[in-house]
Amino acid sequence: MEQTEFSASDSLKTWSLLVALLLVGVLTVALGVQRSLALWVIFLAATAQAYVIGRYYMRLRSEDVMIYVLALFPVALVIILAFVLTPDVAMHR
Known part of the structure; x- marks a missing residue:
C-alpha cells in the first residue's frame, strides 16, 4: 500500500534536500566557478528541485x-x- 500522508520527518528531509540543492547553486556562483560549468550545475540543481517538488509535495507518483x-x-x-x-x-x- 502506498503511503499517502507524510510525517514531519519526511517533510523535514525533503525541505532539507531542497535547501541543500539551493545552496549548491548559490555556492557555485559565490565560489567563482567558470560560467558555463556554473550554468550546468545550477540547471541540474533546478531540475532536481523540480523533481523533488513534483514527487513529494505534489504527490506525482502514479x-x-x-x-x-x-x-x-x-x-x-x-x-x-x-x-x-x-x-x-x-x-x-
Missing part, C-alpha cells in the same frame, strides 16, 4: 510515464528550436 513524456516534450521542442534558429542568429550581424 503518473510516472506521463510525467516523463510531459517533461521531455518541451525539452525536445527547445532543442529543435535551437537547431532551427541557430543559423539565423549566426548569420544576423
Whole structure:
C-alpha cells in the first residue's frame, strides 16, 4: 500500500534536500566557478528541485510515464528550436 500522508520527518528531509540543492547553486556562483560549468550545475540543481517538488509535495507518483513524456516534450521542442534558429542568429550581424 502506498503511503499517502507524510510525517514531519519526511517533510523535514525533503525541505532539507531542497535547501541543500539551493545552496549548491548559490555556492557555485559565490565560489567563482567558470560560467558555463556554473550554468550546468545550477540547471541540474533546478531540475532536481523540480523533481523533488513534483514527487513529494505534489504527490506525482502514479503518473510516472506521463510525467516523463510531459517533461521531455518541451525539452525536445527547445532543442529543435535551437537547431532551427541557430543559423539565423549566426548569420544576423
